[in-house]
Amino acid sequence: MLMMVDERLVKSLLGLVIVAFATARLSGKVRGELRDDRRAWIFGLAAGILGGAYGMNGPPLVIYGALRRWSPEHFRATLQGYFLPASLAGMAGYAIAGLWTPAVTHHYLLSLPAAIAAIVLGRAVNRRLDARHFLTYIHAGLLVVGAGLIAQSLAGRSAP
Secondary structure, three states, X not given: OOOOOOHHHHHHHHHHHHHHHHHHHHXXXXXOOOOOOOXXXXXXXXXXXXXXXXXXXXXXXXXXXXXXXXXXXXXXXXXXXXXXXXXXXXXXXXXXXOOOOHHHHHHHHHXXXXXXXXXXXXXXXXXHOOHHHHHHHHHHHHHHHHHHHHHHHHHOXXXX
16 A cells, blocks of 8 residues: 555545544534444554554544543553554564665664653653543644644655
8 A cells, every 4th residue: 555555645535534533523513432342443454554554553543542432541551552563563564565774764763762752751741631631632632633644745745
């Protein structure tokens, strides 16, 4: 998929879906909820496809967690438990496909300090987070991510 589908098109569509979902949830007009895991495979499939092809597996998982109304603690624990093995599998897939280059290694190593700082900051924020407003924060964050994807696709830029 990474080599055959225009990344700008995928980013635009994903951004539009995320913005529509977040806007509907923030407006209060759509209050749907997933009460069980029967549809989890749909979100897992979307995360796998987007993660494997574009490294963007987070939005479907965050939407799923929001629809399940996970607590902040459940959200953090579940996503952390997912992202490490998924990231390792993605990196192996890139290496097998010949997409892991010295430039990728260079950018990976440059990003480590920021990633570590984000983890520390995220834990500090999570401890102070008002659980009653957590889903509002999630939807606002999704809105920013979706708008960013749309802006990137319109500007014709690829993901770093």
